[in-house]
Amino acid sequence: xLRVKPFxxxxxxxxxxxxxxxxxxxxxxxxxxxxxxxxxxxLSAVILLPILRPWRATITxxxxxxxxxxxxxxxxxxxxxxxxxxxxxxxxxVALEFTxxxxxxxxxxxxxxxxxxxxxxxAGLLCLLPLGEARHALNPAGILAALGAGACWAxxxxxxxxxxxVHGITTTALGILIAALVVVPIGxxxxxxxxxxxxxxxxxxxxxxxxxxxxxPLEMIALTGLSTRIYGSLTSVEPAIGAxxxxxxxxxxxxxxxxxxxxxxxxxxxxxxxTAQPVLPAx
Numbered sequence: 001x002l003r004v005k006p007f008x009x010x011x012x013x014x015x016x017x018x019x020x021x022x023x024x025x026x027x028x029x030x031x032x033x034x035x036x037x038x039x040x041x042x043l044s045a046v047i048l049l050p051i052l053r054p055w056r057a058t059i060t061x062x063x064x065x066x067x068x069x070x071x072x073x074x075x076x077x078x079x080x081x082x083x084x085x086x087x088x089x090x091x092x093x094v095a096l097e098f099t100x101x102x103x104x105x106x107x108x109x110x111x112x113x114x115x116x117x118x119x120x121x122x123a124g125l126l127c128l129l130p131l132g133e134a135r136h137a138l139n140p141a142g143i144l145a146a147l148g149a150g151a152c153w154a155x156x157x158x159x160x161x162x163x164x165x166v167h168g169i170t171t172t173a174l175g176i177l178i179a180a181l182v183v184v185p186i187g188x189x190x191x192x193x194x195x196x197x198x199x200x201x202x203x204x205x206x207x208x209x210x211x212x213x214x215x216x217p218l219e220m221i222a223l224t225g226l227s228t229r230i231y232g233s234l235t236s237v238e239p240a241i242g243a244x245x246x247x248x249x250x251x252x253x254x255x256x257x258x259x260x261x262x263x264x265x266x267x268x269x270x271x272x273x274x275t276a277q278p279v280l281p282a283x
Contacts, residue, residue: 005225006221006222006225007222009218009219009221009222009225010218010219010221010222011234012215012218013214013215013218013219014215014241015241016210016214016218017210017211017215017238018090018238018242018245019210019245020040020206020207020209020210020211020212020215021081021085021211021242021245022090022246022250023203023206023210023211024036024040024082024085024207024211025085025086025090025250026203027203027204027207028082028086030195030200031187031191031192031195032086032190032191033079033082033083034079034082034083034183034187034189034190034191035187035188035190035191036082036187036207037075037078037079037082037183038180038183038184038186038187038188038191039204039207040078040082040208040211040212041078041176041183041212042184042187042208043204043205043207043208044176044180044208044213045176045180046208047208047209047212047213048172048173048176048212048213048216049173049177051173052170052172052173053170054170054174054177066159066162066163067171067174067178068178069155069159070156070159070162070163070171070174070175070178071174071175071176071177071178071181071182072178072179072182073152073155073156073159074152074156074160074175074178075178075179075180075182076148076152076182076183077149077152077153077156078149078183079183079186080145080146080149080152081093081097081145081146081149083141083142084097084142084145084149085142086142087138087139087142087145088138088139088142088143088146089243089246089250089254089258090242090243090245090246090250090252091239091240091242091243091244091246091247091252091254091262092128092138092239092243092254092258092261092262093142093149093242094238094241094242094243095128095239095242095243095262095265095266096125096128096146096149096150096265097146097147097149097153098150098236098238098239098265098266099121099125099150099265100149100150100152100153101150101153101157101269102121102265102268102269103121103150103154104154105272106272116271117271117272120264120267120268120271121264121265121269123264124260124261124262124263124264124265124268125261127258127260127261127264128143128258128261128262128265129143138258160175163175172216176212236267236269239262239265239266240262240266243259243262
């Protein structure tokens, strides 16, 4: 059972994150993507701060810049991802976002064989990009936002590893607090507080809990119980989870070409993780 626990924790964490994204999409018509991002990060900080107690960490001038970079990229990543899923299907957004850590993994690799995975990822992107006059062409702004979220994910990985080496588990709470301080003012500037109603509070809490508060502890169980290669390989199924939940809960249908694109990018991520042992964190 001890060997199964990390696998189940990672699977539950990925499902939780995507379920949180589904809950967030229901709030977009009311608060918009910036406002919903502010709700996610603000409430997540309120939930996690008393649990992880980041005030115990010793912050110095030397490690402060990396910590600020980690929190800043975390906030921007969430903002861009919510901007993306407001405009394009969840599964496609997750697949496009995956190109960030995939590119980082390939860039850090010294193996010529990874060129094949790069070409496979490009092929998957071509299946998703709105080239030509396809009737089901994706929103270009949504695509750019998802790719931007992927770039932030790659930067977040680098900054998070370096900051985490100093502050350990409290890095998560510190990063979310910094991200909230960056994004909440932006969200408040774009949302109409008059639209808030007490009946929306359960949905708001669901976004915070399922997107951040619940998956973080589950991911820690997985990270401490799985090798980097296995962890990276397993997270490659996350676009499929997003696509399935988008279909089941949001009615988001993918065209055959779009479905192929998602599968191809998953294959590139899986292949890169299996052969190059990259660090691919969950989103």
